[in-house]
Amino acid sequence: MSELLRRYGLMLTLAFMTLTALWLLVLVILPYIYLFEASFRLYLPIDDVGGPKDIYTIQNYITFFVTPIHRWVFGLTIFYSSVVTIISFIIAYPLAYYLSKVASGKMLPTLFLLLMIPMWVSEVLRSFSWFIILSLKGPLNYALLGMGLISEPIRWISGFQSVIIGLVYTYVLFMLFPLYNAIQSLDTNQIEAAQDLGSPWWRTHWRVILPHAKPGIASGSVMVFMLAAGSILVPSLLGSTTSRWFTEIIQQWMFESQDWNTGSAYAFLLLLLCTLFVSVVMRIFRVSLSDIAR
Amino acid sequence: MSAAVELDRVSADFGSFRAVDKVSVTIGAGEFFSFLGPSGCGKTTILRMVSGFISPTEGHIRIGGENMDGIRPNKRPTVLIFQNLALFPLMPVWENVSFSLEVRGVDKATRRARAEELLRIVDLPGSGDKMISQLSGGQKQRVAIARALAVEPKVMLLDEPLSALDLKLRQHMRAELRAIQKRTNVTFIYITHDQGEALAMSDRVAVMSHGRLQQVATPEEIYNHPSNGFVASFVGENNIFEGRIEADEGGSSVFTTPAGAFRAVRGDGVTRETSSRLYVRPEHAKLLNEAPSHGNSIPVDVTDIAFEGNFINIQTIAPNGQYLVVELRNDGSVSLPERGAKRHFTFDAERAVILAEETQASHRP
Numbered sequence: 001m002s003e004l005l006r007r008y009g010l011m012l013t014l015a016f017m018t019l020t021a022l023w024l025l026v027l028v029i030l031p032y033i034y035l036f037e038a039s040f041r042l043y044l045p046i047d048d049v050g051g052p053k054d055i056y057t058i059q060n061y062i063t064f065f066v067t068p069i070h071r072w073v074f075g076l077t078i079f080y081s082s083v084v085t086i087i088s089f090i091i092a093y094p095l096a097y098y099l100s101k102v103a104s105g106k107m108l109p110t111l112f113l114l115l116m117i118p119m120w121v122s123e124v125l126r127s128f129s130w131f132i133i134l135s136l137k138g139p140l141n142y143a144l145l146g147m148g149l150i151s152e153p154i155r156w157i158s159g160f161q162s163v164i165i166g167l168v169y170t171y172v173l174f175m176l177f178p179l180y181n182a183i184q185s186l187d188t189n190q191i192e193a194a195q196d197l198g199s200p201w202w203r204t205h206w207r208v209i210l211p212h213a214k215p216g217i218a219s220g221s222v223m224v225f226m227l228a229a230g231s232i233l234v235p236s237l238l239g240s241t242t243s244r245w246f247t248e249i250i251q252q253w254m255f256e257s258q259d260w261n262t263g264s265a266y267a268f269l270l271l272l273l274c275t276l277f278v279s280v281v282m283r284i285f286r287v288s289l290s291d292i293a294r
Numbered sequence: 295m296s297a298a299v300e301l302d303r304v305s306a307d308f309g310s311f312r313a314v315d316k317v318s319v320t321i322g323a324g325e326f327f328s329f330l331g332p333s334g335c336g337k338t339t340i341l342r343m344v345s346g347f348i349s350p351t352e353g354h355i356r357i358g359g360e361n362m363d364g365i366r367p368n369k370r371p372t373v374l375i376f377q378n379l380a381l382f383p384l385m386p387v388w389e390n391v392s393f394s395l396e397v398r399g400v401d402k403a404t405r406r407a408r409a410e411e412l413l414r415i416v417d418l419p420g421s422g423d424k425m426i427s428q429l430s431g432g433q434k435q436r437v438a439i440a441r442a443l444a445v446e447p448k449v450m451l452l453d454e455p456l457s458a459l460d461l462k463l464r465q466h467m468r469a470e471l472r473a474i475q476k477r478t479n480v481t482f483i484y485i486t487h488d489q490g491e492a493l494a495m496s497d498r499v500a501v502m503s504h505g506r507l508q509q510v511a512t513p514e515e516i517y518n519h520p521s522n523g524f525v526a527s528f529v530g531e532n533n534i535f536e537g538r539i540e541a542d543e544g545g546s547s548v549f550t551t552p553a554g555a556f557r558a559v560r561g562d563g564v565t566r567e568t569s570s571r572l573y574v575r576p577e578h579a580k581l582l583n584e585a586p587s588h589g590n591s592i593p594v595d596v597t598d599i600a601f602e603g604n605f606i607n608i609q610t611i612a613p614n615g616q617y618l619v620v621e622l623r624n625d626g627s628v629s630l631p632e633r634g635a636k637r638h639f640t641f642d643a644e645r646a647v648i649l650a651e652e653t654q655a656s657h658r659p
Contacts, residue, residue, distance in 0.1 A: 189380035196345055197394040197445060198368045207393070211384045 039264035043257075060265030070249055074270075077246040078277055080160050081228040084167045088175040088224045089217065091168065096179035096216075097209065101188060115173060123170060127237040130166050131157070134238070160243045166234040171227045175220035182216025183209060218287040222278055229274050246270055297359065298323040298449055298481040299344060304353035306339050306505075313339040315505040316353070321483060321498075323358075323448075326475050328484040328492040331502035332528065337485045339505075341451050344483065345374045358448050368397075371448040375455045379438040381426045387413070387437055388422030394445045412440040416474065432463050439474060449481045456491065468495055489529045493517065501525045503652050521562055524652030526573045533579065533618050535572040539648065542566075546643050552614045556590040557643035561650065568650045576621035578645040581608060581637040590646065592639045594618060596631045606630065610639060 004013050040056045048054060064070050103111060118126065133140050134156035141153040156162050186209060194204040210217075235245030250270065253263035282288070299321040306314040314336040321327045329337040342348045344355055346367035355362045357371055367374075373394075382390050389396070391412050392405035400408075409422055416436035421429070429437065435455060442450055452471075456464045472495050475482045486492050492499045493513040500510045501524070509521040520526035527534065537551035539560070546557045549572045556572060564570050585591050594610035597617070606622045608631065618639050622628050631637060 187378065187380060189376045189378055190382060192347060192367070193374070193376060193380035194382075194393070195367045196347075196372075196374045197441070198397045199393070200368065200397070203397060207385075207396075208382060 035260075035264035035267065038261050039268055041261050043259040043261045060262045061269060063262055064266060064269055070246075070266075073244045073249055074246050074273065076160075076244065077229055078274070080164060081167075081225050083160075084164055084171070084228040085175075085221050085225045087164065087168050088172045089179075089221065091172055092175040092179050092220065093213075096176055096183050096213075097205075100180050100184035101186075101191065115176070119173065123233055124237070126170065127166055127234050130162070130169065131238055134162050134165065157238065158240045158242065160240075162238040162240060163235050163243050163245065166238040167228045167231060170231070170234055171224045174223040174227060178216040178220040178223070179213060180216075182213040186212045214285075214287060215291040218282060218285070218291060222282075225278060226274060230270065297321070298325065298357065299483065300356040301340070301344075302354045302356065304340070304343060304350045304355060306336070306343060306348060307351040313505050314343070314350075317502075317505075317507050318353075319500055319507065319510055321481060323481055324479045326472065326482045326484065326495055326497045328486060328496040328499045329502055330486055330489060330492040330499050330529070332487055335502040336505040337487075337502050338453060340502075341374070341453055341483065341485050344449070345372050345451050346370045372451055373442040373445045373447040373449075374451045375438050375442050375453065377453045377455065377457065379434055379455065381434060381437060381441070383426045385426075386422065387418075387424050387426065387429070390426065390437055391422075391440045391444055393441060408444065409440075412443055413437075415443065415477075416440045417470075431459050432467060435459070435467055436470075439471075443474075443478060443480070447480060449483060450475075452482060452484045454486050454488075457486075457488070464491075471495060493529070501528060503528070506652075508652055520573075520647075520649065522652050523571055523573065523649040526647070526649055531576050531619065531621070533574045533576065535574075535616075537572060539564075539566045539570065547648060549648055553592050553612045553616055556641075556646060558590075558646035558648050559644060560648045564648050564650050570648050570650050572646055572648050574641045574646045576607065576619040577605075577623070579618070579620045579639055579641045581610070581620050581631065582640055583637065585638045586640055590641050590643060592618065594637055594639045596633055596635045596637060599630055599633065610637065612639070 004016070008016070039060055040058065041054060042057060042059060044051075044053055064074075099108065099111060132138055135141075136153050136155055136157075138156075140156065141150070144150045145153060156165070190208055190212075191204055194208045195201075199207070230247060231245070232247040232251060235243065235248060236251075239245065239248070246266075247270070250263050250266045253259050253266060257263075297320050301317050301319050303316045303318050304314060305312065305316050317336075317340065329340060331337050339348060343350050344357070344362075346362065346365060346369075349364075362370060382393070385393070388406060388409035391409040392400070395405045395408060406422070410419070413419055413421060413436075416439050418433060418436050418440070421433070421437075426434065426437070438455065456467050456471075459467060468491060471482075484492070484495065493516070496513055498510060499513055499516050501508045501516060503524050509516060509525045511519075511521075516525060516529055520529065523534075526532055535549070535551040535553060535556070537549050540548040540550045540555060542548075542560075543557075545559065547560050549556050549558050551572060558572050561570075581594075581596075582591075585593065592612050594612050596608060597611050598609040600607040600609070601624075604624055606624055606628065608620045608622065610618050610620065612618055620639065
């Protein structure tokens with residue numbers, strides 16, 4: 001703070017601070033408060049707003065619990081977000097290990113660049129490209145057929161398949177970087193010591209590297225899970241007729257039914273229930289918040 | 295004494311840099327063997343080649359008579375104690391100690407019992423359930439040794455494991471390590487840049503410089519009869535005179551230096567053609583009030599006196615500007631000269647040795 005003052009003077013510092021505060025207030029805090037308040041009010045015809053029927057109630061929240069299809073979609077969203085998290089981990093762990101312990105220092109900048117380049121393209125475009133790649137007569141099927149690996153084109157965009165592929169692709173880096181940081185902080189001597197004591201590679205990973213990387217796994221998983229569960233773009237662009245994501249229901253409430261009240265209630269429920277789910281999973285794996293912050 | 299470890303013309307290159315150059319040495323079973331040298335001399339590379347983390351560029355390593363080419367660290371009968379110990383901080387002490395047994399699939403009860411047994415050997419009974427972070431430096435050291443002993447290795451490799459400890463603990467652990475080695479009769483290969491450690495603990499010492507062996511001998515031999523100038527100046531202190539051999543008379547030679555001509559013995563392989571220097575250890579020199587009638591003598595002025603407790607270092611300066619040091623044992627009866635006093639720096643011809651520079655092109659067997 002005093003450093004800021006010294007560097008930029010009183011006026012400029014005040015200007016920065018005010019702008020940041022305004023930005024936070026107007027774009028983050030106020031909308032949340034508005035939605036939170038709205039979620040406890042009924043969706044009424046315009047004439048009744050402010051009238052005797054306009055009362056605070058938890059009816060909107062109850063709607064979720066008494067609508068089996070919405071509960072089912074929520075369950076599917078949690079389940080497939082977990083699947084996305086696990087697949088991201090399976091892909092990111094070997095890569096993180098390679099980047100932090102095997103790759104030479106000279107190669108690292110290039111490798112990181114290769115990982116980052118796709119992120120320069122907007123999520124919408126990337127999801128559309130996957131739509132093209134995965135389509136029935138798309139390049140993926142063409143390549144697989146050409147290599148003789150399959151004899152019939154596979155219908156990739158069916159069920160949750162394409163949504164999972166899209167979400168893993170979009171969020172795998174959020175798993176990779178925490179893992180990379182965690183594994184990198186492990187003293188290489190520990191890995192060598194385990195080998196020297198006779199440990200085969202899988203046991204070294206199981207007993208030495210994975211336990212050390214646990215905080216990274218936890219923070220990566222929380223991020224990927226929450227992002228996946230809250231994603232609207234990928235499920236709507238890559239979803240099939242049989243895949244339904246909870247965020248799509250929120251979108252329907254808000255934009256198709258114009259019922260912002262129930263929509264906000266569902267949005268807060270998503271946040272609340274996902275947080276609950278994550279806390280329970282963290283408890284099961286004996287990870288605490290302070291581990292993640294480490 | 296059968297051979298535990300044989301290095302057969304072993305070399306290691308890192309790119310164009312040769313870290314270890316044609317090192318051949320045979321280390322006997324049950325021996326406490328040290329590689330001594332300054333940092334960058336290749337000693338750690340040798341250790342990592344024996345443990346299998348690096349493959350030699352040339353040559354072969356045999357352990358217990360078996361060629362180790364292509365055998366991975368986890369399949370070698372060696373165990374390495376890392377400089378930073380590399381204990382597993384997320385496991386309790388007993389799991390650390392019995393990790394190698396876990397690897398072999400030994401059941402938990404047996405592992406637990408064996409860990410306790412090993413902790414007793416290293417004098418840490420009952421600490422099995424502690425976490426590594428709860429231990430002191432010396433205790434961590436012991437856990438590392440216990441963990442290594444659990445492997446029942448033929449050869450234990452130690453990479454300066456005492457360097458992080460304070461002086462008192464270091465001296466204590468020296469004796470402890472030596473005792474554990476004698477008790478278990480495991481071959482120890484010890485890496486250090488600390489000559490005191492190497493001399494005090496080892497059966498034999500290999501002095502290394504620039505990837506080459508300079509001398510392999512017992513500590514007494516290394517100190518009393520260094521094979522070349524590098525060994526002489528790396529192990530212990532010396533007054534070093536530049537110059538050349540002027541004449542040979544009987545068993546000794548006359549060596550002329552800017553400070554005068556002195557009689558001295560010639561080291562192995564030193565001829566009048568080799569570039570060489572004269573080495574006199576401070577404890578072998580004397581300061582006399584009067585110039586002796588014969589023998590090596592230089593008139594000097596006393597410039598400084600350092601009182602170290604059990605001995606006293608007296609620094610003097612010769613007429614040609616060279617500093618010369620005399621070390622006196624403090625037996626309680628020494629009378630110290632004043633600073634600025636005029637004295638005569640003398641030494642016996644048998645105690646002064648002419649040595650060549652360090653071995654560059656070839657090694658000693």
